[in-house]
Amino acid sequence: MRSAVIVFPGSNCDRDLAVAIRDVTGREPAMVWHRETELPADIGLIALPGGFSYGDYLRSGAMAARSPIMRAIADAAGRGVPVLGICNGFQVLTEAGLLPGALMRNAGLSFVCRDVSLTVETSQSIFTNRYSAGEGIRIPVAHHDGNYQADAATLDRLEGEGRVAFRYAEEVNGSARSIAGVINETGNVLGMMPHPERLMETAQGGTDGRRLFEGLLEAVA
């Protein structure tokens, strides 16, 4: 099973994400430049990193979502390959239509860069099976556009179908219903604003993020 980390111009968490995946899988992920049109043949996990692709021009993630590699990612996602988008990666996935909703400017207008408390909303997903539903965890965020918005019907559907993966347990950015991470209809695409790849070992202040990667690896192995 190969993993791939997609690299856009302006990505800046791609190396952290690659280290996290390598730590857990024992294998170096392929670093795939956004101009590529194909993913590794035996692709088993696709990760879209944080950063500021295209300098957040037009809208965060808007230009990256129209990159050549996104067609291959949409195809793979359609075949059930797990896709994880963190921070800018989440913005790219919503802009690409692989996840519902949109991420707008933080309600307070400030860039928010700190540890935040989250509640894990479901353990019934390939991404959250190592957590307990209702569990509180702390994970860093670092974003300007993390204010998740969707129409009420979409929000109701996400909640009703157990597709809200994480919620903020404190006020962070004005997100509708405090949503911090959502899963697609078929359960194989997760987008989240917090950075689990920054909490992989105790030297980083905790391992609350590591379980996401471990659970995911177990699910796809």
Add this chain to the structure above:
Amino acid sequence: MKTRVYVTLKGGVLDPQGKAIHHALEGLGFSGVNDVRAGKLIELDLEDGVAEADIDAMCRKLLANTVIENYRIERGS
């Protein structure tokens, strides 16, 4: 030919930037401003013969995010 695309937030969508501008206007002593909404103006210089449908597709596929935004096309002469 110049064509302008106006991108605005949909009605129910909270506009934090518009709110901040509103507060700043009040801070400068301007009264009578009920609300402020901030949007984008995108100017396209198009070759003659680009169809209306193509401009509409540009808006839907890239220029506006129709989850949260509306757009209006103003064709130049």
